[in-house]
Amino acid sequence: MNNALAENIRNDLYPSRTGKTTRILDRIDPVVNNRNIIGQYSLDTEQLEQYESDGFLLIRNYIPKEIIHELTDELGRLSADETIRELDNVITEPDNNEVRSLFNLPQMSHMFDKISRSRQLLDIVMQLLGGPVYLHQSRINIKPAFRGKSFPWHSDFETWHVEDGLPRIRCLSCSIFLTENNPYNGPLFVIPGSHKYYISCAGETPENHFRVSLKKQYYGSPDESALEQLLAGKQINGCFGEPSDLLIFDGNIMHGSPDNISNMPRTNLFLAYNSCENPPQEPFCGMKRRPVFLANTDCSPLEII
Amino acid sequence: MNNALAENIRNDLYPSRTGKTTRILDRIDPVVNNRNIIGQYSLDTEQLEQYESDGFLLIRNYIPKEIIHELTDELGRLSADETIRELDNVITEPDNNEVRSLFNLPQMSHMFDKISRSRQLLDIVMQLLGGPVYLHQSRINIKPAFRGKSFPWHSDFETWHVEDGLPRIRCLSCSIFLTENNPYNGPLFVIPGSHKYYISCAGETPENHFRVSLKKQYYGSPDESALEQLLAGKQINGCFGEPSDLLIFDGNIMHGSPDNISNMPRTNLFLAYNSCENPPQEPFCGMKRRPVFLANTDCSPLEII
Numbered sequence: 001m002n003n004a005l006a007e008n009i010r011n012d013l014y015p016s017r018t019g020k021t022t023r024i025l026d027r028i029d030p031v032v033n034n035r036n037i038i039g040q041y042s043l044d045t046e047q048l049e050q051y052e053s054d055g056f057l058l059i060r061n062y063i064p065k066e067i068i069h070e071l072t073d074e075l076g077r078l079s080a081d082e083t084i085r086e087l088d089n090v091i092t093e094p095d096n097n098e099v100r101s102l103f104n105l106p107q108m109s110h111m112f113d114k115i116s117r118s119r120q121l122l123d124i125v126m127q128l129l130g131g132p133v134y135l136h137q138s139r140i141n142i143k144p145a146f147r148g149k150s151f152p153w154h155s156d157f158e159t160w161h162v163e164d165g166l167p168r169i170r171c172l173s174c175s176i177f178l179t180e181n182n183p184y185n186g187p188l189f190v191i192p193g194s195h196k197y198y199i200s201c202a203g204e205t206p207e208n209h210f211r212v213s214l215k216k217q218y219y220g221s222p223d224e225s226a227l228e229q230l231l232a233g234k235q236i237n238g239c240f241g242e243p244s245d246l247l248i249f250d251g252n253i254m255h256g257s258p259d260n261i262s263n264m265p266r267t268n269l270f271l272a273y274n275s276c277e278n279p280p281q282e283p284f285c286g287m288k289r290r291p292v293f294l295a296n297t298d299c300s301p302l303e304i305i
Numbered sequence: 306m307n308n309a310l311a312e313n314i315r316n317d318l319y320p321s322r323t324g325k326t327t328r329i330l331d332r333i334d335p336v337v338n339n340r341n342i343i344g345q346y347s348l349d350t351e352q353l354e355q356y357e358s359d360g361f362l363l364i365r366n367y368i369p370k371e372i373i374h375e376l377t378d379e380l381g382r383l384s385a386d387e388t389i390r391e392l393d394n395v396i397t398e399p400d401n402n403e404v405r406s407l408f409n410l411p412q413m414s415h416m417f418d419k420i421s422r423s424r425q426l427l428d429i430v431m432q433l434l435g436g437p438v439y440l441h442q443s444r445i446n447i448k449p450a451f452r453g454k455s456f457p458w459h460s461d462f463e464t465w466h467v468e469d470g471l472p473r474i475r476c477l478s479c480s481i482f483l484t485e486n487n488p489y490n491g492p493l494f495v496i497p498g499s500h501k502y503y504i505s506c507a508g509e510t511p512e513n514h515f516r517v518s519l520k521k522q523y524y525g526s527p528d529e530s531a532l533e534q535l536l537a538g539k540q541i542n543g544c545f546g547e548p549s550d551l552l553i554f555d556g557n558i559m560h561g562s563p564d565n566i567s568n569m570p571r572t573n574l575f576l577a578y579n580s581c582e583n584p585p586q587e588p589f590c591g592m593k594r595r596p597v598f599l600a601n602t603d604c605s606p607l608e609i610i
Contacts, residue, residue: 183488258563
């Protein structure tokens with residue numbers, strides 16, 4: 001074990017996959033880092049309170065329809081491109097070769113770069129995270145009609161911490177719905193309020209876990225008893241909505257999705273932002289860092305376009 | 306091939322699993338066999354029209370809460386009984402030994418016998434099927450919390466025809482919700498109007514198909530192109546409801562269900578009735594008959610209790 005890693009583990013506020021038992025720890029970090037209006041699109045007090053309490057906020061009709069069309073067309077072009085399908089950052093379904101996820105979109109496409117740095121998003125993201133931010137990860141998830149597989153409950157931050165070395169919970173995702181998300185096509189389910197607890201999961205991280213976890217996650221998914229505790233007195237929330245809706249969710253909220261047996265694909269853009277004051281350290285699992293398309297190491301602040 | 310089977314196949318109005326291609330055939334049989342009010346609980350004109358058009362009808366708060374409690378308690382007793390778990394008519398989950406389905410309930414329990422012959426159900430069933438009926442099959446499906454698996458699209462009648470020899474579509478199911486059925490716990494999805502078409506499926510029936518098909522059905526599930534045709538201009542309907550709700554659905558309606566990743570089990574009682582004028586012939590697939598707990602051969606008319 002090198003010194004940096006040893007130091008890291010001594011200071012680990014959110015240990016996970018370090019043993020046999022699941023533990024529910026309190027979150028130490030704030031959910032909302034700045035309550036001031038920092039730009040014309042910043043959240044108002046009511047929205048901030050809802051986000052803080054639930055760990056997510058769904059804003060209807062936020063992204064103009066023409067932008068959605070442009071992003072969808074661009075995705076179609078990228079998915080159809082055989083040379084792109086061969087790239088490491090393009091993930092296919094376990095049972096066939098259909099594109100399931102495309103990572104690192106801003107690097108591949110000017111249009112996705114533009115939306116990720118738009119004032120409409122950054123006014124909110126920089127408010128919630130309290131200062132300059134960069135993209136830790138970006139992806140489009142396509143859950144295909146009839147065959148899209150379920151994804152087990154997990155906190156994104158748990159993976160970003162254990163496998164990517166993000167030390168604190170000062171990160172969130174913006175999800176832009178590119179298709180309808182309804183009860184039939186494998187929508188995102190979240191557990192409201194679960195972002196306030198950190199589930200320290202059992203098990204250890206296998207080497208190169210990301211090669212399988214992008215298709216189906218086995219480590220870093222809490223056991224049923226922890227999920228029951230997060231759900232005590234609460235109801236699962238289905239993030240149902242239309243193209244153009246924007247879902248903002250805390251990096252540590254517990255979420256999952258059922259399979260898609262419907263005839264409608266479910267396609268969402270995810271932009272995961274991290275505070276520039278929370279740069280990655282050595283991965284807490286002691287393994288080597290994941291590829292940059294999964295865990296960006298360039299923490300330069302994004303500039304609003 | 307014996308003579309009875311050869312004769313059967315010559316007269317097969319609903320051939321399926323006889324070759325490589327999927328075909329969409331018209332339904333020959335009526336959906337509503339009698340429009341008259343035959344008892345105090347019979348459906349009214351509006352309900353009959355809705356059932357005829359959609360292939361299903363959800364009646365809210367139909368079964369008194371105390372009956373639901375009694376049935377649930379009885380199910381608890383049966384599931385906990387080790388000697389019962391060993392029976393052929395008790396099916397467990399593919400990945401573990403949890404009870405997934407119990408068949409042949411009226412034979413196991415006076416309470417289930419009583420509900421299956423209640424005036425509240427038979428006034429409707431005998432109206433829709435146009436005369437005396439018997440139970441072709443009865444079961445409780447438990448889709449357990451966190452682990453309940455999805456079930457692919459299928460028509461019950463397709464199996465009852467091919468594997469059990471029911472010649473005509475003159476059968477239906479009553480489903481009584483014993484738990485909430487919501488968008489999170491793997492509810493039943495139906496394709497409205499799909500009962501008017503018969504999907505002749507590709508493939509052949511393997512021997513003893515029922516041993517695997519009760520856990521996961523592979524044969525008798527239409528291909529995606531047929532499903533797309535059934536869904537053209539239509540929306541999937543999720544049969545969401547509360548304990549006490551009654552769902553009546555045509556034997557030939559296309560239905561399926563996603564997995565259950567929620568913390569709520571989804572438990573429904575299914576009573577599948579067939580007209581006494583539509584008794585089983587030899588199975589159209591040419592295989593031997595399925596066990597009686599799956600395909601009753603006693604076609605004596607049920608008497609209202």
